[in-house]
Amino acid sequence: MLTPITLRGRLVCLEPMTMDHVDDLCSAALEDRSTYDYTNVPQGREETKRYIEGALTSFDKGRTLPFVVRHIETDRIVGTTRYLDLEVFSWPPPWPPGVASGPSPADATPPTVAEIGSTWYAASVQRTGVNTECKLLMLAHAFDSWNAIRVTLKTDARNMRSRSAIQRLGAAFEGIRRAHVPASDGGVRDTAYYSIVADEWPAVRTNLLERLQRGMKRPTE
Template identity: 50%
Template sequence: MPEPVTLHGRTVRLEPLAEHHVEALAGAAAEDRGSYAFTPVPCGVEATRRYVADALTARAAGRALPFVTVRVADGRVVGSTRFCELDYWQGPVPWPPAPRGPLGPVATAVPDAAEIGGTWLSARAQGTGINTEAKLLMLRHAFETWGVRRVSLRADARNLRSRAAIERLGATLDGVHRAHSRGLDGTVRGTAFYSILDEEWPGVRERLRRRVDVRPSPTDSMRSLVPA
């Protein structure tokens, strides 16, 4: 399975999620929870401790590669994201098709397809460009280091804010699975599935680079967080 890695950007750093991030993550999630109606975000230190433990279990099983999102300007943890649904296509074709672990040595295996999910940011980090650069870092790692053929993203079909953010990345809507699963509010939800293919990556990369380049510098971003 892929080894944990730190991804460095101009305004954001993605570090491998670890137990020592629990309190900082809990603090980030507690700022203002008004935007988390469709997003599973832990509430409180104990819930965050379970959240981290579950993510580390998924990493140990080769199912996910979770990160904490760190704002470079002040080193503050402002959220989390992860690679998940890691899929390996080597060996005989399985039937029915389903994500599976590597058939060869686990330590050296890299996925052929992956999903980016579990993404959330603290209230004050939203809309600052951190998510855009974090996605650029993750997509670049997936396509240029792992050499994946596809990166997928998904959102509750009702979550228009998340869907718009995914579409701004340049991802293509593959479709909406109706009555796909139970939502956080307990109702049955549809799920919108998006993807970026390896042949689409160069265009998506340039689009994201332009968006990141026009963002303010880390110093200017920090000024914008200080009340007038």
């Protein structure tokens, strides 16, 4: 299990998710739900409580590292995101070189590959710099601190808004996994897969920094 971390930028602070965030996260999800058609976003306090309980159970098993997103200027919780599908490569040994590998992610054996996902934001911060900085902070930690070799991003293939946002990060489209998982609307989801590998990270980082420095407003995500 990885130790919870806090990632802070200029616009947002990514804080470890706890049960204390139920009310704030519930409020964020209730602002305007019109963009959540293909996204699993809890509605109401009880759903939000179960949502956080599920995330923390997965964290306890070493599978995820969930955050809430705090908007620094307003000091409000405005969404959530997480690392998931954390995997430590054990072959060829040792991986990474000079570090003993183990069966599950830990601070001494950071993830070799990871995914960034389960991301959603309150309507008031969508199409602002919030998502750009969240991704910059998380990608930087994955590639620069963990020395990960790959980060995956994926979304419902029908979610063109999310797909466009991922593409603007500089992630490479890999294809569609058909009939992949249950969809948030009750059907069966085809999933669009994207990735960034370590060699691509410098260019992606430059792109994200330039977007933040230009102070893009709407549309920016």
